[in-house]
Amino acid sequence: MIRLPRGTQDILPGQSEKWQYIESTFIDICRRFNYQEIRTPIFEHTELFQRGVGDTTDIVQKEMYTFEDRGNRSLTLRPEGTASVVRAFVQNKLYGSAKQPQKLFYNGPMFRYERPQQGRMRQFVQLGVEALGSKDPAIDAEVIALAMTFYQSLGLQSLKLVINSLGDKESRENHRQALVEHFNPYRAELCSDCQTRLDQNPLRVLDCKKDRDHHAMVDAPKILDYLTEEARLYFEDLKAYLDASGIDYEVDSNLVRGLDYYNHTAFEIMSAAEGFGAITTLSGGGRYNGLVEDLDGPATPGIGFALSVERLLMALENEGVTLPVNEGLDVYVVSLGDIAKVPAYTLTQQLRKSGLSVDKDYLGRKMKAQFKDADRNEAKFVVVLGEEEVNLKQAAVKDMTTGEQEMVAFDTVVNHIQSKR
Known part of the structure; x- marks a missing residue:
């Protein structure tokens, strides 16, 4: 008997209705916030993710499904949605549209070669939004509000929003140098990945799952201590908009996210429900000013988030939320x-x-x-x-x-x- 590949799943009748309900709810929430759907290919040229996600990320170095087609072109099954959306934004000249900012949402399968575990598959489904063309911190707050509204509309109550600022280019350069000076004396004690990250992208040392308990992490330099005045004011404005929206949050200076393109706002939404498990993150996102230019487009600020449907279903089950599906025939x-x-x-x-x-x-x-x-x-x-x-x-x-x-x-x-x- 031929079985399905490891890290994939069959979504059978009785379960697929839950997926449909989640997807339709997401579409409705996006409509309320005036986001429009974009659909991009499941595979792209490998260079897109090398340039867009970052050569130093685990996704590019370890997790991508990459293959050569019959024309000897290197193609990759998309591991995330943002790079594809930005590529489409540039290629189709959406930056020239009279409708700005471009507020887009997507829904589809992504692929990463990871060790399969509950809520983390090799083929998984992401729902996400991207807002391109505005550098107003109010739209950062809007993107976060959209995500929170979606989760709450499905019935989740035990949610925790964590935010951080990754600063502007000057902030990150100053912080980068401080991280190198701090971790260099412990280089030999760090995992091999972090030893490489220390040279290529020191910020990602803070995101390491292997070295998270190393004593050097406790007093590592915090990005918030290295923000320029402009970056600090941006973060203060974001918090003011969240406060005005009645959205509770925590500031975590160690939140860095796993992709190279983030700057300024970074955030994660977690399940705070008892018994959910060790990995509590439901969704994450942030601002990526500079990514459009990296993909050969004009200078265009952007922000977005993505969430895993698989982890959302786990959270709903853990909180005992029953979706109104499978209501029977008429x-x-x-x-x-x-x-x-x-x-x-x-x-x-x-x-x-x-x-x-x-x-x-x-x-x-x-x-x-x-x-x-x-x-x-x-x-x-x-x-x-x-x-x-x-x-x-x-x-x-x-x-x-x-x-x-x-x-x-x-x-x-x-x-x-x-x-x-």
Whole structure:
């Protein structure tokens, strides 16, 4: 038997409805915030992620699914969504649109070669937004508010928002030098990855999962101590907008995020629910002024976030939140005998055209078995057609909630059921 690849999953009926509900809720929230959908390819040229995500990141160095096509071009299954959205923004000259900033959202599978564990798959689904064209800290607050609104609209209550500033270019350069001077005496004690990061991108040492408990981490230089006045004021403005929105947050100077393109605002939303697990992050994002230029576009500020649907489902389950899905069929049509087959099929189609969810028997089962199938499908109404009903040009309509049953003329069955809903 051929099995699915490690780190992937089949989303079966009964579960897929939850995904659909989550996706439709996300689309509705984005509509309220005036974000429009963008769809990008599942694979891109490898260079996009090398330049856009960063050569020093674990994603590029260890986790990408990269292959050569028949034209010897190096292609990569997208490991995240931002680089693709920015590439589309540049290639399609969306920066020239009269509608600015460009407020975009996406939904789709991403791929990373990681050790599979609960809530972390090799193929996973991200929902995300990107706002390109504004350097106003108010839009940073808006992006955060969108994410929080989405989670809360699904029923999550135990949420924790953590924010930080990564500063501007001057702030980061000063902080980088301080980090190198601080960690150099401990270089030999750090993991091999961090020894490399110390030369290439010292900020990412703070994000290391292996060395997080090293004593040198405790008093490592904090980026907030190295902010320029402009960067400090930007962060203060962001906090003021969040305060005005009634959004609670914590400032964590060690929050750096795992991608090279972030600056100024960085944030994560975590589950604070008891028993959720060691990895509590549900989503994360931040500002990436400079990324558009790195991908050959004009100077354009941007900010966005992405969230994992898999981890969201874990959080919903952990908090005992039941999504309003799997509400059953509106109607199940029971047919008895050959004479009722065509009328039953015709009535099924008419009911569907009226907007109702409807099914019928296709296995030639007895009436009792058909009623059992109606129960399995949680049908609200059952319509019975047999020889007698066909001859009388009527149907027996049973309300499965009240148990009431009445005979209804064929040509009024649709209206009758619609009036009872």
